[in-house]
Amino acid sequence: MTCILIVDDSPTETHIIKAMLQKHGYDVIEAVNGEEGIVKARETSPDLVLMDIVMPGMNGFQATRKLSKDPITSSIPIIIVSTKGQETDRVWAMRQGAKDYMTKPVSETELLDKIKSSLGG
Numbered sequence: 001m002t003c004i005l006i007v008d009d010s011p012t013e014t015h016i017i018k019a020m021l022q023k024h025g026y027d028v029i030e031a032v033n034g035e036e037g038i039v040k041a042r043e044t045s046p047d048l049v050l051m052d053i054v055m056p057g058m059n060g061f062q063a064t065r066k067l068s069k070d071p072i073t074s075s076i077p078i079i080i081v082s083t084k085g086q087e088t089d090r091v092w093a094m095r096q097g098a099k100d101y102m103t104k105p106v107s108e109t110e111l112l113d114k115i116k117s118s119l120g121g
Contacts, residue, residue: 001025001026001027002025002027002047002048002119003026003029004021004026004028004029004046004047004048004050004115005028005030005031005037005041005044005046005048005050006018006028006029006031006049006050007032007034007036007049007050007051007052007055007060007063008030008031008032008050008052008055008081009032009033009052009055010052013052013081014030017050017106017111018030020106020108020111020112021111021115024112029044029046032055033057033058034055034057034058034059034060034062034063034066035057035058035063037049037051037063037067038058038063038066038067038070038073041073041076042070042072042073045072045073045076046076047119048077048078048079048115048118048119049067049076049077049078050078050079051063051064051078051080051081051098052080052081052082053080053082053083053093054082054084060080060082060093061092061093061096062096064078064080064093064096064097065096065097067097068096068097069097074097077099077100077118077119078097078098079098079099079101079102079118080093080098080101080102081102081103081104081106081111082102082103082104083103084103089101099118100114100117100118102114
């Protein structure tokens with residue numbers, strides 16, 4: 001079963017995305033901030049990470065950069081899922097190592113399409 005790590009400080013957003021993923025047979029792990037996301041990614045080696053940007057402490061850009069530079073987690077694709085919709089945010093996310101970028105609220109179809117393409121499916 002494909003395992004996806006959701007890193008988001010919003011319980012509501014996490015719940016909505018988790019429900020979408022579980023409905024389609026994905027296994028879901030949750031982290032509430034960038035630091036916890038890095039720890040869980042290292043411990044569980046998820047197939048993919050959905051990363052929010054605006055979080056207390058380490059933000060999603062910083063966490064994405066750390067994950068993409070760490071030999072243990074560098075092969076895990078990261079999709080940024082954020083309320084920040086500016087082109088500069090998207091470009092910066094890609095520079096930090098993200099594979100794709102989505103703005104909230106996410107549509108189920110777009111989310112599943114981006115996950116499939118990021119996993120090479």
